[in-house]
Structure formats: C-alpha cells, structure tokens
Amino acid sequence: MKKKILFVINNLNCGGAEKALISLLETMDYSKFDVDLLLFKREGIFISKIPKQVNLLAEPENYKYFDMSIKTAVIELIKKGRIDIALSRILSLYTFKTEKKKSVVEQKVWKYLSIALRKLDYKYDVAIGYLEKNPIYFCVDKVNAKKKIGWIHNDYEKLEMDKKIDDKYFNKLDYVFTVSEECLNVLKKIFPQYKEKFKIMHNIVSDKAIKKLSLEKVTDVQFNKEDINIVSVGRLNYQKGFEMAIEACSILKEKGYKIKWNIVGDGEERSNLERLINKFNVKDEFKLLGIRENPYPYVAKSDIYVQPSRFEGKAIAIDEAKILNKPIVLTNFSTAKDQIENKINGLICDMNSYSLASEIEGLIIGSELKNNIVKNLMEEKLGNEDEIMKLYDVIGI
Numbered sequence: 001m002k003k004k005i006l007f008v009i010n011n012l013n014c015g016g017a018e019k020a021l022i023s024l025l026e027t028m029d030y031s032k033f034d035v036d037l038l039l040f041k042r043e044g045i046f047i048s049k050i051p052k053q054v055n056l057l058a059e060p061e062n063y064k065y066f067d068m069s070i071k072t073a074v075i076e077l078i079k080k081g082r083i084d085i086a087l088s089r090i091l092s093l094y095t096f097k098t099e100k101k102k103s104v105v106e107q108k109v110w111k112y113l114s115i116a117l118r119k120l121d122y123k124y125d126v127a128i129g130y131l132e133k134n135p136i137y138f139c140v141d142k143v144n145a146k147k148k149i150g151w152i153h154n155d156y157e158k159l160e161m162d163k164k165i166d167d168k169y170f171n172k173l174d175y176v177f178t179v180s181e182e183c184l185n186v187l188k189k190i191f192p193q194y195k196e197k198f199k200i201m202h203n204i205v206s207d208k209a210i211k212k213l214s215l216e217k218v219t220d221v222q223f224n225k226e227d228i229n230i231v232s233v234g235r236l237n238y239q240k241g242f243e244m245a246i247e248a249c250s251i252l253k254e255k256g257y258k259i260k261w262n263i264v265g266d267g268e269e270r271s272n273l274e275r276l277i278n279k280f281n282v283k284d285e286f287k288l289l290g291i292r293e294n295p296y297p298y299v300a301k302s303d304i305y306v307q308p309s310r311f312e313g314k315a316i317a318i319d320e321a322k323i324l325n326k327p328i329v330l331t332n333f334s335t336a337k338d339q340i341e342n343k344i345n346g347l348i349c350d351m352n353s354y355s356l357a358s359e360i361e362g363l364i365i366g367s368e369l370k371n372n373i374v375k376n377l378m379e380e381k382l383g384n385e386d387e388i389m390k391l392y393d394v395i396g397i
Helices: 016-027 070-079 083-098 102-116 134-142 163-170 181-190 207-213 242-254 270-279 296-301 316-323 353-365 367-379 385-395
Strands: 003-009 033-039 123-129 144-152 175-178 198-200 228-233 259-264 286-290 304-307 328-331 347-349
Touching: 003 016, 003 134, 016 316, 016 385, 070 083, 083 102, 102 134, 102 163, 123 134, 134 144, 134 163, 144 385, 175 181, 175 385, 181 198, 198 385, 207 296, 207 316, 228 242, 228 296, 228 316, 242 259, 242 270, 242 286, 242 353, 270 286, 296 316, 304 316, 304 353, 316 328, 328 353, 347 353, 353 367
Parallel strands: 003 033, 003 123, 123 144, 144 175, 175 198, 228 259, 228 304, 259 286, 304 328, 328 347
Antiparallel strands: none
C-alpha cells in the first residue's frame, strides 16, 4: 500500500529551496508514494516543473488576507463576518511595525496567521515542512500525520531567528533535515537537546538533466570570446552579496579587463543594486537579467561562475556550475568548504570586493590554475540522486 506524503512550502518562486524541492519530487518513486503539495501561494516559475504524479492542493483559503493591504483585507473579512481573522490581521500589522528583525517577523506573525488557517482534513503518513518557519509551523499545527519532518536550508545561526519559537516546534517534529555538515553542526550547537532528530540530506542535483538543459540557446545575451564572461545565479537579496560583485566588477574594469557579468535572478534588492551599478560606472559590464526558468545555458556559456554570498546552507547553484565544469569563485561563507576545495575545484576568497576581484583575476591570468580546476571538475562524480534514500529511510519503506 502506498504511503501518503504531504510537502508544504510557501511558493515555487525562483530560489534554492524551491528548486531543491522540485528535484526531490522528480526523483521520488511514485509506485511507493502518493504525494500532495501545499503552496501557501500557487505561484512561481517552478510551477510548470511539478511532476504530473504530484497532487497540487488548493491554497489555504484565508492566507490571501495576510498577503494583501490591511485595509482591503479587513473590509472583506468584516463583510464575511470573520471578525476574528480581521483582528488577527490587524495584530499582525502591529508585529510588522514593531519587530525590528525581519527574520523574526514571520515567526511571530504565525500565531495570528494560524487563526485564519484551518486544519487539513486528510490524515498523512508523513508531513514535511520543506522550509524554515511557516511551512514547518503549518505541518505541526495544522496537519494530522504519523510523522512530521522539518527542513532547514541555511546556516541557522545566520538566519537570526528566534530560537525559542523554533524550540517549541522542533520538539514536536520527528526529524529535522538540513543540507550540509556545517548546517548540521550549527543546529546541534544551538539545539543540543534535539541532536538525535537532526539529519543531513544534500540537495538533489541531476547531472544528466542539467547538462541537457544547458544546451538550450541563449538569445538575450551576447557571449563574446574577447570578453571575460562571468555569471552568477541567485535572488537579489542581502544574503547573496551582489553589492560586493558590483564593486569587484568595477575594480576589474579599472585594471583594463573586458568584463561582462550577468546575474540571473530577481528580488527586493534590485533598485539598490541598480543604484550601485550606476555609482561604480559598470552599466555596460554588469547586467541584472531577471529570472530565467532555465539558467543553465547562461552558466554553460560563461568563463567563470561567481557566488558572492554572505551565507548559504548549501548553494545548489554552485553544484550546478560544478556539473557544467565551470571555474568557480565563492566567498568564504560558513559552509563554503562543504562545497569547494580551495584551488582544487574552485577558489574561495575573503568576503570583500577586493579579494573577490583578486581571485577572479587569478583565473583570468592563470590559465594553468583554471585548466587544473576544470580538469578536476570533469573527474568529479557530481550527480547525487541517491540522496533520496536518506528520506526513504526515515519515512520507513
């Protein structure tokens, strides 16, 4: 008899966790599982990638009132006679106004959002909150399941969340998965009482699929041989550190290098990054391309892949660049050494623009270094679809 599994995540917008979930769903054995997927908002570029065997549930009915203007939400809710939810929406606004840490706002708002969301009727064998905060909280509070699993996709310490809130929910989970050794060590340090619940499952990356997708044509960017073509993939947010990349681009330009640096991704920092692009006079060299459903052809056409992040759990984009045998430069965030062996299959630099520019320059002028890195990447085994067995093990099949 098939086991019934529920996955919960906020949406399927362009991000590492969302992409990792799609890869996981593509790898699952549907002869053994019936899988439901709940999105708080049914949106995102990966919606079209959901395997046909997955049953996409309707959005939670009242979630929308916490994602629209408070005036519109309160008027609609009063008309419906839902004074309780209207009051919760008003109280959530107070939290947004008074809580200084953005990372903690979602945690604290959950107690008000929870009032608006009803419990799911179906009983599951396993419920999986595939992202920190709301997806985990929903599984604990709103789902009837024999086993409940949470997922932490980043260095928990760098997320700057309120651990007292998560302690209550971790206590009710059977397992908490994370994505790298360093992330696991951080969780064990902060929550030693739950160390037996913590497990590692690396994000699933299919080398065959990525190589196939990388062959698609790129029509919106010219990759010229006389240029040094650099690509980075990621959300335009503080975590990804693209301000450092802009200044590094300016430094390399001043040294006379013909840089063309394309960023695949979008986010809340776009206007700030555009301002910095103008400030450092790299409008012709540094381009924010926006979201692309298939970023792999851009990476494949590049000479160098750069990940200038401040922190990561395990960056899927780095593993994908490795599969495409691209020399990689990344900043020395806490989990960097979980993905790159410095000067063997990539370069790790200090977390500043000058070090970033220096290591990129090292690849530009050091053909032997670059060739050795590419050679080592070509010899690595990088596909890891068998990671799914770690999930199967705790599900119990």
